[in-house]
Amino acid sequence: MSPLVLRSFTATSAIGRGLAATLASLHARRSGLAPCRFETVSLDTAVGEVAGVDAVALPGELAEFECRNNRLAWLALAQDGFTEAVAESAARHGRRRVGVFLGTSTSGILETELAYRRRDPRSGALPEGFSYRGAHNTFSLAAFTQRALHLEGPAAVISCACSSSAKVFASARRAIEAGVIDAAVVGGVDSLCLTTLHGFHALQLVAPRPCRPFDATRDGLSIGEAAAFALLERAGDAVDADAVLLAGTGESSDAYHMSAPPPDGRGARAAMLKALAAARLAPHEIGYINFHGTGTPSNDAAEGLAVASVLGKDVPGSSTKGATGHTLGAAGALEAVICALALEAGLMPAGVNTTQVDPALPVNYLRENRSAKLARVMSNSFGFGGSNCSLILARAG
């Protein structure tokens, strides 16, 4: 594939609002996970909640999109000059030539969950003011973002569970390569809600303490929330040596089970091999891998085998979910942004919380931060339904 440049990017999660705070937390090995006090949830678990989301006020012209997910998106769009960079790109290419491809798994479902508590006792009707299109519908996030950024090009939400906002990079690069658009806003936003907290609990996949990916005694995931965005354009020739490129994308399906990976990680392996082929890279050219690394026993075991079989067991890697929690439909974009920061800062971030790396897993798991000039890194994202996506990001020079 022809590489694309990340002209601007930003992330907001439990470890920080914007890039500077996120990078400072990574340097300090700070986790944003804390005991769950979200809404009325009384589960014994930790969550990665973003502070101040409910205090965010959407401007009046975006009022129909009111919901926690879009408030989190609005908060993130205001960081790091991202909105301004998109405006500049739209001025250059035209509003119709900038696409919007965003990932979310639950969109504004929290509004619906709360509305179901307030149904009319006689008729069962939902309360007045419930906005299906603006809050509930999966597309709400892309409709909101497109309106907030004054864009008029193609738009879609990609909702493939926890691979959603990695896969948006692949769809955006195809639309740019096909000439449908000249630039794309990609990203992911997922916010805390009852469906995922109680759902993962029902599947017995939630850890009681902050998650410990790849630990010998790991016992499940911690749910987080995040919004992360990137502006993709053709790299062309006039790209700074410091710029971060999207060099490769690879997608596959497990065709195995709705909520568990095949134990040998063959679907993950296929996605990584496709990303390497798209980037025309050999496995040894990847200097760091950001694991999907949810912290559940079976996910980490399958991914460890898959990564070792593709990249070898020595490639340094970590899961940043010990810091951010598993941000589900936002995880792909959040971790792509963390990889972009890693490339810029020459930092391989440690996997926090993990104290004893599982000796049964053939991985070089980083428990301490490591400084190194990085040229190319990989990020894995896998989701329910057996949906896999690997991204390769690289420094331009």
Place this chain on the structure above:
Amino acid sequence: MRALQACIEGIGVLGPGLPDWPAAARVLKGASPWEPTPVVLPAPACLPSAERRRTGTVVRLTLAVGLEAARRAGVDPAQLPTVFTSSGGDGQNCHEICEVLATAERELSPTRFHNSVHNAPAGYWGIATGATAAANSLCAHDASFGAGLLEALCQVAVDHTPVLLIAYDASYPEPMRSVRPIPDAFGVALLLAPGANGPSLARLELAWSEAPADRMADAALESLRASIPAARSLPLLAQLARAVPGRVLIDYLDGACIALEVSACR
């Protein structure tokens, strides 16, 4: 801009009074009247029994139309990348989760939860067919068919691969039905390929237009088109049923239509 084009090698349809593509084609070209009987969903025989029990309307609907399109094209579905697109996904499952979460106990079933992901039909499709290529699952509210078609045409053009597009929607129960009144289930599958490998039905080439989308001449079919997002495909299906070249305008996002030049595939 590279021309976004593809040959249609297979079609599958399931909607009210439209039990498969040949029957739908007869209705859409005016050869037989439309009798809008409720959709009858076939049991998903291709799924293992443990999985079959866990499936609802949208999984059965997408398996039915996807397998029909592959079968009519004579293509093994295991070899195909897929693009699923739906406005609302599994509304019944979503409603039942919200009902449980409104109770004091909140005892959510694990199966309900994993079936709640928008890409659940893609997941079951993989289990049923063994397809390990990329599967995408999109949503663009009322523009979901157009968004899925655009994604599929980009894959055909850039990745030079056949792609199976599966667009579907199903109705919500009350109280969601009042705020999103989708009257019945509707699914359509198009097997799109870079060039004609066999008996292709037609060639599509995409352009943009600001003209309003085509409507169905028949008032009842127009009501179906307007009320189910996946049925926004009906003007295209009608053109394909008539098997004549022409230009079709399909609903997309506010203020834009997808224009499709339909011609014979050479």
